[in-house]
Each structure stands twice: as structure tokens, then as C-alpha cells.
Amino acid sequence: MTDAIVLDQVSKTYDGAAVLQPTDLFIPQGQFVALVGGSGAGKTTLLKTINGLVALTAGRVRIDGAATADLDGPTLRRRIGYVFQEVGLFPHLTVAENIGVVPTLLGWEPARIAERTTELLALVDLPAALAARRPAALSGGQRQRVGVARALAARPSILLMDEPFGALDSVTRVALADDVRRLHDQLDLTTVMVTHDIAEAALLADRIVVMAGGKVIADDTPKTLLAGHADPAVEALMQAPRRQAARVREITGE
Amino acid sequence: MNSGLLSLLPDRLAWHVVLSASALGLGLLIALPLGVLAARSPRLRWPALALAGLVQTIPSLALLALFYPLLLLLSNLAKGAFGHGFSALGFLPSLLALTLYSMLPILRNTVAGLTGVEPAIVEAARGVGMTDRQRLWRGELPLALPVIMAGVRTAAVWTIGAATLSTPVGQTSLGDYIFSGLQTENWAMVLTGCIGSAALAMAVDQLLGLVERGAERRDKRIWGAGLVGLTIGLVAAVAPLAADFAPHPSTYVIGAKNFSEQYILAELMADRLEGHGARVTRKINLGSAVAYRALAAGEIDAYVDYSGTLWANVLGRTDNPGRAAVLDGLRAELKRRDGVVLLAPLGFENAYALAMRRDKAQALGIRTLADLAAKAPDLTMGGDLEFFSRPEWANVERVYGLRFKAKRQFQPTFMYRALGSGEADVISAFSSDGRIAADGLVVLGDPKGALPPYDAVLLVSPSRANDAPLRKALAGLDGAITVEAMRAANLSVDRDDHKSSPTEAARALEKGLRTGQP
Ligand SMILES: Nc1ncnc2c1ncn2[C@@H]1O[C@H](COP(=O)(O)OP(=O)(O)OP(=O)(O)O)[C@@H](O)[C@H]1O
Ligand SMILES: [Mg+2]
Numbered sequence: 001m002t003d004a005i006v007l008d009q010v011s012k013t014y015d016g017a018a019v020l021q022p023t024d025l026f027i028p029q030g031q032f033v034a035l036v037g038g039s040g041a042g043k044t045t046l047l048k049t050i051n052g053l054v055a056l057t058a059g060r061v062r063i064d065g066a067a068t069a070d071l072d073g074p075t076l077r078r079r080i081g082y083v084f085q086e087v088g089l090f091p092h093l094t095v096a097e098n099i100g101v102v103p104t105l106l107g108w109e110p111a112r113i114a115e116r117t118t119e120l121l122a123l124v125d126l127p128a129a130l131a132a133r134r135p136a137a138l139s140g141g142q143r144q145r146v147g148v149a150r151a152l153a154a155r156p157s158i159l160l161m162d163e164p165f166g167a168l169d170s171v172t173r174v175a176l177a178d179d180v181r182r183l184h185d186q187l188d189l190t191t192v193m194v195t196h197d198i199a200e201a202a203l204l205a206d207r208i209v210v211m212a213g214g215k216v217i218a219d220d221t222p223k224t225l226l227a228g229h230a231d232p233a234v235e236a237l238m239q240a241p242r243r244q245a246a247r248v249r250e251i252t253g254e
Numbered sequence: 255m256n257s258g259l260l261s262l263l264p265d266r267l268a269w270h271v272v273l274s275a276s277a278l279g280l281g282l283l284i285a286l287p288l289g290v291l292a293a294r295s296p297r298l299r300w301p302a303l304a305l306a307g308l309v310q311t312i313p314s315l316a317l318l319a320l321f322y323p324l325l326l327l328l329s330n331l332a333k334g335a336f337g338h339g340f341s342a343l344g345f346l347p348s349l350l351a352l353t354l355y356s357m358l359p360i361l362r363n364t365v366a367g368l369t370g371v372e373p374a375i376v377e378a379a380r381g382v383g384m385t386d387r388q389r390l391w392r393g394e395l396p397l398a399l400p401v402i403m404a405g406v407r408t409a410a411v412w413t414i415g416a417a418t419l420s421t422p423v424g425q426t427s428l429g430d431y432i433f434s435g436l437q438t439e440n441w442a443m444v445l446t447g448c449i450g451s452a453a454l455a456m457a458v459d460q461l462l463g464l465v466e467r468g469a470e471r472r473d474k475r476i477w478g479a480g481l482v483g484l485t486i487g488l489v490a491a492v493a494p495l496a497a498d499f500a501p502h503p504s505t506y507v508i509g510a511k512n513f514s515e516q517y518i519l520a521e522l523m524a525d526r527l528e529g530h531g532a533r534v535t536r537k538i539n540l541g542s543a544v545a546y547r548a549l550a551a552g553e554i555d556a557y558v559d560y561s562g563t564l565w566a567n568v569l570g571r572t573d574n575p576g577r578a579a580v581l582d583g584l585r586a587e588l589k590r591r592d593g594v595v596l597l598a599p600l601g602f603e604n605a606y607a608l609a610m611r612r613d614k615a616q617a618l619g620i621r622t623l624a625d626l627a628a629k630a631p632d633l634t635m636g637g638d639l640e641f642f643s644r645p646e647w648a649n650v651e652r653v654y655g656l657r658f659k660a661k662r663q664f665q666p667t668f669m670y671r672a673l674g675s676g677e678a679d680v681i682s683a684f685s686s687d688g689r690i691a692a693d694g695l696v697v698l699g700d701p702k703g704a705l706p707p708y709d710a711v712l713l714v715s716p717s718r719a720n721d722a723p724l725r726k727a728l729a730g731l732d733g734a735i736t737v738e739a740m741r742a743a744n745l746s747v748d749r750d751d752h753k754s755s756p757t758e759a760a761r762a763l764e765k766g767l768r769t770g771q772p
Contacts, residue, residue, distance in 0.1 A: 051381070053377070053380060053381055073380075073383075074383045074384060074385045074388075075383070076383070077380070077381060077382065077383035078382070078383030079383075082381045082382070084374065084377065084378055084381060086374040087374075088374050088375060088377060088378025088381065089378070090375060090378065090379075090392075090393060090397075091375070091397070092396045092397055092472075101382050101392075102382050102383060105382070105383055105384060105388065150382070
């Protein structure tokens with residue numbers, strides 16, 4: 001199996017402060033990776049080095065074997081779906097236009113874009129009637145779904161998501177998370193998702209990468225990490241889902 | 255409001271619209287890209303905004319006035335380099351000044367609008383793979399549009415308002431009503447200009463508002479209606495000028511300085527030319543020095559000036575060899591220097607003369623400038639806007655040793671008022687002014703002959719020197735206007751009740767000439 005995303009000694013420094021220490025990361029095609037860690041750990045920074053939104057201080061990134069330094073930024077980013085931490089829908093464009101923005105940049109035929117938009121609204125489980133609305137007239141959950149649809153519009157093989165369910169209530173959150181995992185499998189994507197929520201990461205991802213202070217401090221399957229880890233910081237993080245699971249078992253009396 | 259007042263409206267409105275629209279268009283063309291660059295580069299932002307702000311602090315009237323000498327200099331340089339210059343008067347200086355003036359609100363709002371776009375949106379635009387240019391056109395500009403349009407609307411209102419100030423540099427506009435009305439205390443005329451330009455500004459603002467709303471809602475019908483409205487308005491307003499650009503025999507440009515007598519004589523000449531089937535445009539309210547230079551440059555074809563003014567200001571003479579010698583000297587010298595033809599003295603004099611209220615003069619025992627010199631330190635002298643900077647004044651001051659307690663400047667109209675209210679004790683009056691007799695003033699004698707004679711003379715530009723239709727139309731004016739006739743005409747325009755428009759006064763004056771001749 002080839003690696004869809006490779007980070008080779010990637011680092012990032014802002015004004016002399018190392019935000020991301022030299023990092024190696026290999027993500028095989030088709031894997032769903034959750035990137036977890038405390039606030040300021042460098043998760044967003046790492047994610048943005050993948051599609052070039054953050055310029056590397058050192059190292060190199062390879063996408064499907066090609067070094068991103070050799071590609072121009074806009075071309076690269078049109079090939080990689082990205083869901084922003086703050087959603088980032090364009091307020092002056094309708095839902096349909098927001099979803100169709102990357103295909104438009106790629107010069108697709110309008111008819112094909114329209115067809116694709118309809119398809120995507122169905123895919124992310126939104127009523128077609130929303131197509132003509134502006135983002136301001138949507139609920140938070142609907143906006144997140146539009147964000148996911150926009151990221152998937154041009155059929156990327158890689159999807160990057162930065163806390164896509166950040167501001168949602170737990171019911172909506174779970175429903176959307178399930179949908180995202182379903183889409184990942186259905187579309188054969190390689191997905192990297194940043195999240196604060198370890199339980200969510202454990203339930204959705206094939207692999208969890210834990211970051212702290214700009215470094216990867218643990219990188220394994222949810223099962224292995226939940227079983228126990230030598231690093232006390234990782235152990236502390238894993239306490240929450242374990243306790244939740246134990247409490248659920250206790251209540252249901254299993 | 256009389257029909258004479260409104261007959262000039264189409265022409266004035268048309269020029270006002272052409273001028274404001276061109277200035278705004280040019281302002282947009284410069285300020286918008288500059289705003290985009292300034293928004294991107296903080297290093298450019300500060301100087302650009304500071305410069306535009308600085309321009310704004312120059313009073314618009316002064317800004318307009320400053321462009322005339324600047325362009326004149328450039329024109330002369332061009333003449334030296336390429337053989338011919340360009341018109342430094344009228345449209346060009348007005349356009350440039352108003353363009354500069356319109357730039358600040360557009361620039362400022364473009365920068366504010368673009369830098370105010372949420373960073374998350376900018377990031378998202380980059381994230382979906384927009385290039386810098388796409389980000390600008392598809393993201394930042396549409397989002398900044400309401401702010402930018404607000405700037406454009408402000409600029410439009412400012413420009414339309416400030417365009418009224420282009421009158422003194424010889425550009426026809428609605429300001430002609432305001433300047434002439436102020437000069438002749440014809441408030442109906444002033445109001446016509448004010449209401450006209452205010453209504454124009456409001457209409458344009460509303461239509462631009464419509465475009466803005468349509469763009470914001472991305473409703474083609476709304477912004478389309480706004481644009482169609484603007485286009486129809488522009489075309490309809492400018493239509494009267496189409497005739498000016500159509501082929502026709504010849505258009506004569508008659509000039510006038512900024513007082514009643516000049517308006518009346520310009521109308522008289524224009525009337526005669528039009529009676530002979532010629533087309534005439536008028537450039538009125540020109541500054542005294544501007545008028546002669548414009549004539550020499552061929553930007554106006556004819557106007558009336560005064561021998562003493564030309565003697566002192568154009569030829570730079572301070573001596574006074576007597577009436578006939580001054581006229582002969584001028585005829586030869588103006589022709590030699592500038593090719594200007596002194597066609598005819600009109601027969602009356604409009605001299606600068608110092609005048610006082612009769613009661614005050616008698617109480618102080620003042621009859622001549624020599625008497626005045628002794629009392630001057632206790633008196634306030636009122637002059638028109640240019641009097642104190644004229645060489646004649648310097649000469650009078652020197653010859654009689656005049657030292658006043660204070661010197662104040664007034665619009666001619668208000669100068670007479672100031673004498674009445676005691677704000678001035680002595681004023682620089684004009685001997686052909688009807689108000690001297692009407693207000694009961696005395697003109698102080700000039701025993702030392704410090705003031706030259708001021709015979710009204712008809713001047714013709716070098717290019718019209720041998721123009722037969724012009725000469726024919728203006729024939730018979732030689733010595734035809736008596737000072738009494740001119741005073742009566744001036745008073746009919748300047749008095750408070752039963753005011754005449756300059757056009758009406760010119761017709762009355764013309765009738766007097768006809769019957770006065772065999
Ligand atoms: N443009 C920048 N300039 C300077 N420092 C930055 C910049 N962007 C991020 N940082 C710093 O880098 C560190 C990591 O930021 P990053 O956004 O990657 O954290 P994160 O793990 O995504 O946090 P969160 O969970 O709060 O989103 C933080 O300390 C942040 O302040
Ligand atoms: Mg983050």
C-alpha cells in the first residue's frame with residue numbers, strides 16, 4: 001500500500017518559536033487518522049502543512065508520492081478537501097455556490113457543477129431546498145455539512161478536517177461524525193481529522209496521533225492507546241473515554 | 255424666476271454632469287486599484303491615505319485655482335517642446351482638481367473594506383485553492399463592495415457639489431448661477447444653482463444606492479435599474495452638448511470677469527453674434543488676470559477689459575501719460591506682444607475710484623485722496639477681492655502715502671453694504687457702478703493722477719483678429735455706450751427691487767444704443 005501523505009522532518013517556526021518540531025508521519029491511502037492534543041499543541045499547524053496553507057520552515061511533504069514544494073499552492077489545494085475550524089463559508093455566496101467553488105475554479109461546465117451540487121447535498125444529508133440560501137440563513141450543523149460538501153466537491157482523494165464538529169450539540173455531532181466516517185469509506189478517502197474529543201477520535205478513527213508542545217507523543221490504533229501508554233500525558237488524555245465507557249457499562253449493568 | 259434664468263440651464267447642467275461624471279470616473283479608475291494595492295501593502299497604505307487626506311484639506315476652490323497656473327506652465331512647456339500647447343482653462347483644470355478631490359473617499363473605503371474582510375474568509379479562500387487574483391475578485395471585492403460603494407457615493411456627492419466651484423477657472427457649470435447670483439445679489443439665481451446641484455447629487459446618490467443594494471443582493475433587476483437610471487440621466491443631461499460637437503460654422507467664446515457690468519456686456523456681444531446666426535458659448539466669472547491670458551491663448555474670442563487694468567497688470571506700467579496715450583500704447587503693445595486686437599473703446603470709463611459716504615466725507619472734510627491721507631490712520635479701507643494686490647493700489651498708496659487703520663476684502667456686493675453699515679469707511683468703487691449715485695456716495699478726487707484712466711475696451715483674440723462675422727456683429731460699439739447708460743444697466747442688475755437679469759439688462763442697453771444712433 002502506498003502512503004497518500006508523507007511528512008518528512010516537517011517543522012514550523014514563527015519568529016524563532018518552534019510551533020512544530022521536526023516531524024515524520026506516514027499516512028497510507030484509505031486511512032482515517034485522528035489528530036488529538038491540547039489547545040496550542042500544533043494540530044492545526046500540522047494539518048495546514050499538508051495542503052500548503054502553512055509554509056514549511058524545513059522538511060518536505062509528499063502527496064501521492066509528489067513533493068508539494070514542486071506544486072503551486074492553488075493547484076495543490078484544489079486537489080485536497082479542507083474543512084475549516086471556523087467553517088469559513090463565503091457569506092456572499094449561496095449554499096450551492098459555496099459547494100461549487102472548487103469545481104468552478106477548476107473550470108467545470110456549469111451543468112456538471114449543478115449536478116454535482118445536488119449530489120453532494122444528498123450525500124451530506126441536506127435538503128435540496130437549501131441550495132439557494134446564504135450561509136447566514138443556516139443552522140450551525142447545516143453549515144458544517146455544507147463545509148464538508150464543499151471540501152468533497154471536486155472528488156479529492158484526501159480530506160483534511162479541523163475540528164469540523166466544534167460548535168455542535170452532542171446529538172448533531174454524533175450524527176455528523178457517523179456521516180463523515182460513512183463518506184470516508186464510501187468515497188475511499190484518506191482522512192485526517194483534528195479533534196479535541198478523544199472519545200470521538202477513538203470511535204471514528206483507524207489511528208490516533210497525539211500531539212503536545214509541537215511534537216507527536218503517541219501514534220497508534222485506538223485499541224492499543226486505550227489499553228495503556230507509557231507517556232503519562234497520553235495516559236491522562238485516554239482516561240476520559242475509558243471512564244465514560246466504564247460508567248456506561250455500570251449504568252446499563254452489563 | 256424668469257425664463258432668461260432657465261434658458262441657460264440645459265447647457266450648464268450638461269457641463270456640470272459631464273464634468274462630475276468624468277472626474278468621478280477618473281477618480282474611480284485611479285483610487286480603486288490604488289486602494290487594492292494599499293490594502294495589500296501596509297507600506298503603501300499610509301502614504302497613499304495621507305496624501306489623499308492632504309488633498310482634502312486644501313479648500314476645493316483653491317485646489318481648482320491652483321491647477322490653472324500649473325497647467326499654464328505645462329502648456330507653455332509643451333508649446334516649447336512640441337510646437338503647440340493645450341487649454342489651461344476650463345475643463346482640464348476642473349477635471350483634474352475634482353478627480354483628486356473624489357479620490358479620498360474611494361481610496362479610504364476601498365482600503366477599509368478590503369482590510370475589514372474576516373481573516374477566516376481570506377483563509378478559506380486560500381484553502382479552497384483560489385489564487386491571489388481570484389481571492390480578490392471572488393472573495394474580497396464582493397465582500398468589501400458595500401463599504402466601497404458607500405465611498406463612491408460620498409465621492410459622487412462631493413464631486414457634484416465641488417463642481418460648482420469650477421466657474422472661476424472658466425468651466426461652465428451650475429456654479430455659474432451661484433457666482434453670478436452672488437455678484438448681482440440675485441438670490442433666485444443663487445438658489446437655482448444650489449437646488450440644481452443638490453438635486454443632481456441626491457438623484458445620483460439614490461441611483462448609486464440602488465446599484466449597491468442590487469449588487470449586495472445580487473439581484474440583476476435592482477442593480478440593472480440603477481445603472482439604466484444613471485445612463486439615461488447621463489445621456490439626457492449631456493444631450494444638449496451634442497449640438498456643440500456637431501459640425502457647424504463656428505462657435506464664438508465670449509468671456510466675462512466676475513461682476514455685473516461684465517455679464518451685461520458679454521450678453522450684449524453674445525446677443526449680437528447670435529443675431530448674426532453664430533453659435534456662442536460664454537465663459538463668465540473669470541479672474542481678471544485669467545481673462546486676458548485666456549484671450550491671448552485663444553481660449554476666449556472676445557471680452558471687455560479696461561485700459562488702466564491692462565496698462566498696469568499686463569504691461570506692468572506705473573506711469574500715467576494720459577487717456578489717449580494709454581490707449582495708443584495699449585493698441586500697439588498688445589498687438590505686438592500677444593497679437594491681441596484692441597477693437598474699440600466702448601465710450602465709457604469704469605475707473606477704480608475710492609469712494610466714501612457723502613455725510614462721512616463732509617464731516618471729515620475729505621474731498622480728494624490727498625485729504626484722505628491725513629485721516630486714513632483712523633479709517634478702515636474696504637477693497638474688492640483683488641484690489642489690494644493690484645499694482646494701481648500700490649501706486650496710490652505710495653503716491654499719497656496712505657496708511658489705513660485696517661484693510662478688509664469683500665465681494666463687490668458686500669463692499670457697498672459694508673460702507674452702509676460702517677464696517678468700511680472708504681471703498682474701492684467703480685466709477686460706472688450704478689450704486690455710487692444710488693447710495694449717495696462721493697468719489698474722491700485724484701489730483702496727482704495716481705490712478706490711470708480705465709476706458710472700457712473691446713479686446714479680440716489673435717485667432718479672431720481678422721474674423722469678418724465677428725467684426726460685423728460687434729460693429730458700431732465704438733464709443734457707443736455712455737457712462738450714464740452703463741450705470742443704469744448696472745443698477746438694474748444690482749438693485750434690490752425689480753432686478754433685471756444680465757440678459758435683460760443687455761437688451762435694454764442695446765435698445766438705448768440703437769435709438770441713440772442716427
Ligand atoms: N500565524 C501564527 N503566528 C504565530 N504563532 C502562531 C501562528 N499560528 C499559530 N501560532 C501558534 O502556534 C501554536 C500552535 O497553534 P495551532 O493553531 O497549531 O494549535 P492547535 O493545536 O490547533 O490549537 P487549538 O486546539 O486551540 O486549535 C500556538 O501556540 C499558536 O499560538
Ligand atoms: Mg486548531
